[in-house]
Amino acid sequence: xxxxxxxxxxxxxxxxxxxxxxxxxxxxxxxxxxxxxxxxxxxxxxxxxxxxxxxxxxxxxxxxxxxxxxxxxxxxxxxxxxxxxxxxxxxxxxxxxxxxxxxxxxxxxxxxxxxxxxxxxxxxxxxxxxxxxxxxxxxxxxxxxxxxxxxxxxxxxxxxxxxxxxxxxxxxxxxxxxxxxxxxxxxxxxxxxxxxxxxxxxxxxxxxxxxxxxxxxxxxxxxxxxxxxxxxxxxxxxxxxxxxxxxxxxxxxxxxxxxxxxxxxxxxxxxxxxxxxxxxxxxxxxxxxxxxxxxxxxxxxxxxxxxxxxxxxxxxxxxxxxxxxxxxxxxxxxxxxxxxxxxxxxxxxxxxxxxxxxxxxxxxxxxxxxxxxxxxxxxxxxxxxxxxxxxxxxxxxxxxxxxxxxxxxxxxxxxxxxxxxxxxxxxxxxxxxxxxxxxxxxxxxxxxxxxxxxxxxxxxxxxxxxxxxxxxxxxxxxxxxxxxxxxxxxxxxxxxxxxxxxxxxxxxxxxxxxxxxxxxxxxxxxxxxxxxxxxxxxxxxxxxxxxxxxxxxxxxxxxxxxxxxxxxxxxxxxxxxxxxxxxxxxxxxxxxxxxxxxxxxxxxxxxxxxxxxxxxxxxxxxxxxxxxxxxxxxxxxxxxxxxxxxxxxxxxxxxxxxxxxxxxxxxxxxxxxxxxxxxxxxxxxxxxxxxxxxxxxxxxxxxxx
Numbered sequence: 215x216x217x218x219x220x221x222x223x224x225x226x227x228x229x230x231x232x233x234x235x236x237x238x239x240x241x242x243x244x245x246x247x248x249x250x251x252x253x254x255x256x257x258x259x260x261x262x263x264x265x266x267x268x269x270x271x272x273x274x275x276x277x278x279x280x281x282x283x284x285x286x287x288x289x290x291x292x293x294x295x296x297x298x299x300x301x302x303x304x305x306x307x308x309x310x311x312x313x314x315x316x317x318x319x320x321x322x323x324x325x326x327x328x329x330x331x332x333x334x335x336x337x338x339x340x341x342x343x344x345x346x347x348x349x350x351x352x353x354x355x356x357x358x359x360x361x362x363x364x365x366x367x368x369x370x371x372x373x374x375x376x377x378x379x380x381x382x383x384x385x386x387x388x389x390x391x392x393x394x395x396x397x398x399x400x401x402x403x404x405x406x407x408x409x410x411x412x413x414x415x416x417x418x419x420x421x422x423x424x425x426x427x428x429x430x431x432x433x434x435x436x437x438x439x440x441x442x443x444x445x446x447x448x449x450x451x452x453x454x455x456x457x458x459x460x461x462x463x464x465x466x467x468x469x470x471x472x473x474x475x476x477x478x479x480x481x482x483x484x485x486x487x488x489x490x491x492x493x494x495x496x497x498x499x500x501x502x503x504x505x506x507x508x509x510x511x512x513x514x515x516x517x518x519x520x521x522x523x524x525x526x527x528x529x530x531x532x533x534x535x536x537x538x539x540x541x542x543x544x545x546x547x548x549x550x551x552x553x554x555x556x557x558x559x560x561x562x563x564x565x566x567x568x569x570x571x572x573x574x575x576x577x578x579x580x581x582x583x584x585x586x587x588x589x590x591x592x593x594x595x596x597x598x599x600x601x602x603x604x605x606x607x608x609x610x611x612x613x614x615x616x617x618x619x620x621x622x623x624x625x626x627x628x629x630x631x632x633x634x635x636x637x638x639x640x641x642x643x644x645x646x647x648x649x650x651x652x653x654x655x656x657x658x659x660x661x662x663x664x665x666x667x668x669x670x671x672x673x674x675x676x677x678x679x680x681x682x683x684x685x686x687x688x689x690x691x692x693x694x695x696x697x698x699x700x701x702x703x704x705x706x707x708x709x710x711x712x713x714x715x716x717x718x719x720x721x722x723x724x725x726x727x728x729x730x731x732x733x734x735x736x737x738x739x740x741x742x743x744x745x746x747x748x749x750x751x752x753x754x755x756x757x758x759x760x761x762x763x764x765x766x767x768x769x770x771x772x773x774x775x776x777x778x779x780x781x782x783x784x785x786x787x788x789x790x791x792x793x794x795x796x797x798x799x800x801x802x803x804x805x806x807x808x809x810x811x812x813x814x815x816x817x818x819x820x821x822x823x824x825x826x827x828x829x830x831x832x833x834x835x836x837x838x839x840x841x842x843x844x845x846x847x848x849x850x851x852x853x854x855x856x857x858x859x860x861x862x863x864x865x866x867x868x869x870x871x872x873x874x875x876x877x878x879x880x881x882x883x884x885x886x887x888x889x890x891x892x893x894x895x896x897x898x899x900x901x902x903x904x905x906x907x908x909x910x911x912x913x914x915x916x917x918x919x
Contacts, residue, residue: 228281228284229284246258246268252357252359259280261273283306284309285309288350289313290315290362300335303341312343312351315345336407346404351398351399353398355422367396368396371425372426405434414445414446414452418446429455431458439488443489444489447488448489453499480812487835501653504657512622516592517591517593519565523567530654534658537655537658548586552583564590573602594651594658595623613639613643625640626653627649628649676841681711685712685881685885700911701788714874721744736794739794747786756778774790796904801857801899804818804820804895805818816834816835818834833848833851866899
């Protein structure tokens with residue numbers, strides 16, 4: 215069902231305040247006061263059972279006396295009246311509603327039921343709903359402040375939405391002090407109907423918004439959010455805080471992938487896929503917001519640094535390199551031009567240290583020359599408050615020069631009280647100015663990354679061979695036997711159905727069968743315990759490798775099965791898998807996925823063994839993965855060089871490895887009945903990528919068909 219337009223919500227011509235009050239301190243009074251002081255140009259309609267004059271506006275006594283087709287109603291009545299009020303608003307064709315009232319799903323089961331009833335009424339009436347339990351909404355350019363926040367925000371080109379009303383109040387107060395303005399400001403509250411995806415849908419085409427900020431605690435419709443965000447971030451930067459960054463509340467999972475791919479990992483990976491810039495605190499949120507709202511995007515990663523102090527300049531250069539930016543050497547022509555007017559003891563290359571006695575003119579001249587260097591894409595101007603520097607004059611000179619240079623300019627005036635006036639001058643001139651260079655570098659990096667993403671080609675996906683029906687048949691049969699985890703022998707069949715290179719494998723129920731299997735496969739072989747209840751074979755020492763003859767195989771079978779029976783008396787021991795050994799010189803890697811409740815299959819890649827168990831050197835992506843994703847995920851882990859080969863050692867066939875990763879992605883998309891899957895290990899050598907072990911866990915909530 216299509217969602218209602220948000221145009222009447224953000225740009226109403228008629229606004230009703232249900233629960234309007236002439237008593238200061240009441241929510242209905244604050245909403246009326248905010249609407250009047252915002253300069254609302256439409257018709258304001260207070261609703262109060264007593265009628266009369268409310269703040270100079272004649273009130274009606276009930277909703278039924280409002281004109282039909284009210285654009286926006288703000289509901290600030292006790293909870294017991296909210297449902298009836300919503301029905302009455304629906305009956306007069308109200309187009310959107312903000313329910314400020316609290317006491318819904320945030321207070322328990324009864325509140326949840328009331329919220330569902332409220333949402334149903336609004337949905338059936340095609341009436342947009344913000345809240346309940348929210349602060350309200352502000353649209354500064356339209357003169358709409360349908361909130362109970364104290365005071366009016368400054369106008370600006372930044373939109374902000376938040377689940378937390380308390381955070382909204384604090385940010386509004388802080389932003390006024392910092393001189394930061396907003397185009398839109400929305401408190402989402404309980405998100406009964408209107409959510410982050412709806413905000414992105416509207417703000418994408420909002421001409422008054424250039425930068426979108428958000429605070430989220432959870433995203434309930436992850437796929438809709440991703441779809442919207444991927445579209446919006448090609449046009450505008452979206453910068454968000456996600457609270458709850460620890461895995462303390464995440465459910466435990468049986469696989470390595472499930473254990474590593476917790477809730478916060480899923481959100482971080484989802485934001486990355488969608489192009490959303492994630493920050494960890496409010497300060498960083500607005501540092502980036504100001505940069506994006508005031509400066510053009512850099513056309514490359516190269517930063518030119520101008521400073522009056524060598525130490526901070528070196529720190530800034532280090533930060534830039536650590537972020538993946540470059541601090542290039544300046545061209546010989548640029549160096550010669552700098553030598554014409556800088557003291558002989560200055561540092562003429564990048565960072566350019568113009569020495570502590572630099573005045574405003576020296577700053578301006580150096581900025582102009584460095585900005586004209588063709589290797590420089592953005593400029594960072596730094597100042598420490600030496601006795602000689604004129605801080606305010608320098609700030610004015612930096613601002614004037616920045617207007618002419620045609621490249622993004624950032625500043626860091628390091629200090630406290632002495633540099634405060636200079637920072638204020640720069641910020642008023644639209645030059646982002648930071649207390650320390652690390653924050654400036656973070657902004658430059660975020661803007662560069664956003665610019666790169668906007669120009670990336672459309673993703674290309676692998677059309678992998680797969681026999682989906684054959685794979686589903688295995689899953690149906692396992693589910694029919696009541697298995698939560700597919701027995702490995704059958705799981706290998708699923709891998710084969712997807713065209714993966716799996717080792718020759720036979721199930722042996724006795725030592726004699728194990729020997730016959732080994733004779734058929736060819737020595738040496740490996741033996742692995744076969745039990746649907748034993749997920750991690752190493753827990754029972756259930757693997758033997760390099761078995762070179764029949765005696766070794768028979769002995770290993772007896773040892774493995776007896777030990778497993780003793781250590782896991784609850785487990786059904788089917789026997790052992792007899793398996794072809796991996797090619798010599800192979801590296802062990804792990805490829806797995808866990809189905810996240812919000813965002814779908816979250817795929818993990820890393821080196822196997824201790825690297826995944828202890829070091830957790832892994833990379834994550836959301837399925838489906840493109841070919842570019844597979845290329846990047848392999849090279850993202852810290853131990854990538856071990857796969858590439860060091861000092862003539864064995865190397866991995868990256869084409870084969872990327873095919874395995876893309877096939878796992880395809881399997882995750884094709885088979886919703888699979889909750890988790892893991893190829894561990896995948897044995898990658900110069901010629902092959904062999905999927906040696908397969909684990910598949912079924913989702914009991916999804917039937918195989």
